[in-house]
Amino acid sequence: MAAGAMGKAYDATWGRFFAAYYDRALKASEENGLGDMRRALLADARGRVVEIGAGTGTNLDLYGAEVEDLTLIEPDPHMGARLRDRLAARTHAVPARLVAASAETIPFDDDTFDTAVATLVLCTVPDPVAAITELARVVRPGGHLLFIEHVRSDDPKTARWQDRLEKPWRFLADGCHCNRDTEANLSASAFQVESIDHGALPKSMPIVRPLILGSAHLPP
């Protein structure tokens, strides 16, 4: 088998395993604070909402009555299959659809959404700057971006370990870059960061522990 084809077969197998294992891998984090962070953040979601990299649909049941319509962007077929099952099992009424696409090219017109949501995803998208730029395009002026992201550490020693372990971690964690400076990427974007908490991903390894949680908006 050619190296490229072998890589593809490996990716497919690993991607299937990662999707199957994802909820269990995050269970301790969710139960020890991450779930509460998600709930508090998503209480601010309003109107037409787009969530990028929705994964297995962990956020799905946390959207409240102020959400009119939910668009879930997820390019990975294994994650998408789990998300589709969760959507089918759901009992509450917010209309929701899964769109198999990448955050870097969201197949919607400018100014379509009131709120964008990114949780634990700007670490993984291949081009986070393009993804944030694309969110700024599809969110209307005055609309919001809500985010929880694990990020590059402010502590130089931890950041050095994040740089050293970035490659093996990326391999193990299905494309996740543990050393991304997502706060800098947000600050350099069209979004204006209006609140940001610096915290820790509960029950996690030090290289993925530094966390930012907050909201940003586009100028009206």
Ligand SMILES: C[S@@+](CC[C@H](N)C(=O)[O-])C[C@H]1O[C@@H](n2cnc3c(N)ncnc32)[C@H](O)[C@@H]1O
């Ligand atoms: C670590 S998981 C996070 C899942 C979920 N957002 C959560 O909070 O648990 C990262 C997700 O980003 C997705 N992803 C990877 N590349 C992407 C891209 N270019 N655009 C959108 N999502 C992407 C992956 O398939 C995966 O579902």
